[in-house]
Amino acid sequence: MSSESRLKKRLGLRISAFLLGIIVLIWLTIEDENTIGVVVISGAICIWAAFWVLVKPVEGGSQIILRHSLVGLGAGLAVSLLGILLMALKSGIHGHGTPDFTVSQIQQVLSNTPYFALSGFLIGFGSGLWRLARSNAPADKG
Numbered sequence: 001m002s003s004e005s006r007l008k009k010r011l012g013l014r015i016s017a018f019l020l021g022i023i024v025l026i027w028l029t030i031e032d033e034n035t036i037g038v039v040v041i042s043g044a045i046c047i048w049a050a051f052w053v054l055v056k057p058v059e060g061g062s063q064i065i066l067r068h069s070l071v072g073l074g075a076g077l078a079v080s081l082l083g084i085l086l087m088a089l090k091s092g093i094h095g096h097g098t099p100d101f102t103v104s105q106i107q108q109v110l111s112n113t114p115y116f117a118l119s120g121f122l123i124g125f126g127s128g129l130w131r132l133a134r135s136n137a138p139a140d141k142g
Contacts, residue, residue, distance in 0.1 A: 009055050010055070013048070013051060013052055013055065016048060017048060020044060020045060020048055023041065023044075024041060024045075024086075027041055027090075028089070028090055028093055031094075031100075032100075033100050033101060033105075035083075035087075035101070035105050035108060035109055038083045038086050038087055038090075038101075038109065039079065039083055039109065039112070041083075041086060042078075042079050042080075042082035042083040042085075042086055043079050043116075045082060046075040046076070046078045046079050046082060046120075047075065049075060049078070050071050050072060050074075050075040050120075050124070053071050054067070054068060054071055054127075061132055061136075064128050064131055064132045064135070065125065065128035065129060065132060066128070067128065068124040068125065068127050068128030068131065069121055069124045069125045069128055070124070071124055072120040072121050072122070072123050072124020072125065072127070073117055073120050073121040073124060074120070075120045075124070076116040076117040076118065076119055076120020076121060076123075077113065077116065077117045077120070079112075079113075079116040079120070080109050080110055080112060080113040080116060083109045084106055084109060084110065087100070087101045087105075087106060087109070
């Protein structure tokens with residue numbers, strides 16, 4: 001991978017992190033008590049973190065698949081935990097007498113953890129296979 005390509009990826013990650021931060025700040029100010037926004041934002045942050053980890057080059061075929069799978073699993077597991085952290089942050093910032101999210105909503109996000117973890121693992125496994133296939137593909141000479 002050339003240094004120019006690496007710089008473009010770093011710049012793209014920085015820009016996307018900045019935009020994601022703006023989205024989080026806007027979401028924090030909105031009076032929204034729905035868990036869908038929490039899950040989408042925490043999922044986006046975890047996907048960004050997975051990209052950040054996986055941008056670095058890795059040697060070896062099976063290492064690529066294993067690394068992608070484990071990073072995907074970790075990102076999937078982190079979605080619920082980050083979602084609960086965002087719920088607590090939003091409730092603390094708004095400072096209402098009652099929290100923005102109920103206990104049942106927190107339990108709902110927590111109960112989805114196995115699905116997020118499995119999804120992250122499978123997406124990571126698939127992206128590892130794709131990256132391995134791309135690295136082994138013959139270069140186009142046309």
